Amino acid sequence: MGTVILGTGSCLPVKRVSNHDLEGILDTSDEWIQSRTGIKAPRISGKGEQTYNLATEAARGALDMAGMTADQLDIIVVATISSHMLMPSCACFVQKELGATKAFAYDINAACSGFLYALDLGDKYIRADPTKKILIIGAEALSARMNWADRNTCILFGDGAGAAILGHQQGESGYINSNFFSDGNLWHLLYMHTATSNNAELCVEDNPGVHVVMEGREIFKYAVKAMEDAVRGLLIKEKITIDSVNLVIPHQANIRILNNLIERLEIPKEKVFINVAEYGNTSAASIPIALDEAKREGRISTGDTILFCTFGGGLTWGATLIKW
Numbered sequence: 001m002g003t004v005i006l007g008t009g010s011c012l013p014v015k016r017v018s019n020h021d022l023e024g025i026l027d028t029s030d031e032w033i034q035s036r037t038g039i040k041a042p043r044i045s046g047k048g049e050q051t052y053n054l055a056t057e058a059a060r061g062a063l064d065m066a067g068m069t070a071d072q073l074d075i076i077v078v079a080t081i082s083s084h085m086l087m088p089s090c091a092c093f094v095q096k097e098l099g100a101t102k103a104f105a106y107d108i109n110a111a112c113s114g115f116l117y118a119l120d121l122g123d124k125y126i127r128a129d130p131t132k133k134i135l136i137i138g139a140e141a142l143s144a145r146m147n148w149a150d151r152n153t154c155i156l157f158g159d160g161a162g163a164a165i166l167g168h169q170q171g172e173s174g175y176i177n178s179n180f181f182s183d184g185n186l187w188h189l190l191y192m193h194t195a196t197s198n199n200a201e202l203c204v205e206d207n208p209g210v211h212v213v214m215e216g217r218e219i220f221k222y223a224v225k226a227m228e229d230a231v232r233g234l235l236i237k238e239k240i241t242i243d244s245v246n247l248v249i250p251h252q253a254n255i256r257i258l259n260n261l262i263e264r265l266e267i268p269k270e271k272v273f274i275n276v277a278e279y280g281n282t283s284a285a286s287i288p289i290a291l292d293e294a295k296r297e298g299r300i301s302t303g304d305t306i307l308f309c310t311f312g313g314g315l316t317w318g319a320t321l322i323k324w
């Protein structure tokens with residue numbers, strides 16, 4: 001088939017911020033947050049845990065599992081919406097930290113869908129040149145981009161990073177296909193401004209500052225339906241049924257979105273990997289963190305068909321199938 005995942009890694013900040021901790025700063029409760037989102041105590045970055053630090057540690061784990069060194073990497077792609085700088089990219093900082101001198105590096109922005117978009121991109125590079133070794137990462141420190149006075153958003157998100165090394169292998173294993181969509185018309189349901197413009201002509205009116213703004217109820221409705229349709233479309237395209245999927249690794253948005261999706265697609269719950277209680281929504285990092293945990297917990301065996309699905313700001317969404 002072709003493009004395989006040679007190794008995975010992940011890195012979470014040390015500090016947990018529980019719902020009880022949030023009760024101290026917001027008009028909220030552990031009961032409300034858990035019943036509405038399933039989230040208990042996400043990790044929040046502290047000193048020395050910038051997005052690129054988390055991304056670098058995740059990459060080291062993936063290199064280690066792949067039995068590779070950084071100088072063997074050809075390309076580094078980081079999916080993120082919360083790099084500590086707009087320029088240089090988070091990927092260039094990772095390249096520097098790893099000493100991956102041969103690799104060129106850049107970021108992509110597809111919000112929570114970024115890691116799957118990066119996986120698809122990596123597959124295209126490897127199809128063009130099977131000798132390439134590509135590091136893809138989803139990394140976020142969204143705690144730096146929260147309005148900590150907005151109880152509608154700040155209770156949902158957490159920080160972390162996950163990584164995978166892509167390469168080529170003969171045989172049955174490999175990337176199968178994706179089914180991706182975007183709808184910029186719905187940008188206003190979930191967005192984050194950059195800093196205020198220094199060009200008066202280019203000022204954006206009503207810029208609330210550099211933090212995530214979200215219409216939670218609308219996002220909920222779109223997320224469930226969009227992921228369901230993307231998955232169904234992909235299964236039809238690949239002429240397989242959900243029964244032949246061994247493991248589903250969805251974007252860990254919140255437990256009600258996941259439960260709705262599981263119900264609509266009639267997936268047995270034990271086939272779905274869920275860790276949202278521990279980490280909250282880590283945006284582009286959520287799928288690669290879950291993938292790494294699933295792999296290290298022995299939930300993935302050679303020959304397994306794995307289905308990913310995602311939804312995020314943009315709006316962006318989609319589904320991906322791989323054979324491990």
Ligand code: ACO
Pocket residue numbers: 027028029032033036037112151152155156190214215216217218219220223251252253254256257281311312313
């Ligand atoms: N604590 C206590 N009360 C709260 C909180 C809170 N943290 N947040 C909102 N409320 C209140 C509201 O103010 C409202 O009060 P009111 O009735 O007095 O006006 C009440 O709770 C109900 O608010 P809703 O927004 O209607 O609550 P809902 O049941 O829709 O739950 C939630 C909100 C959890 C955000 C839900 O809409 C949701 O899960 N949306 C999806 C959002 C998401 O996952 N976004 C992630 C990014 S996109 C992605 O990754 C898929």
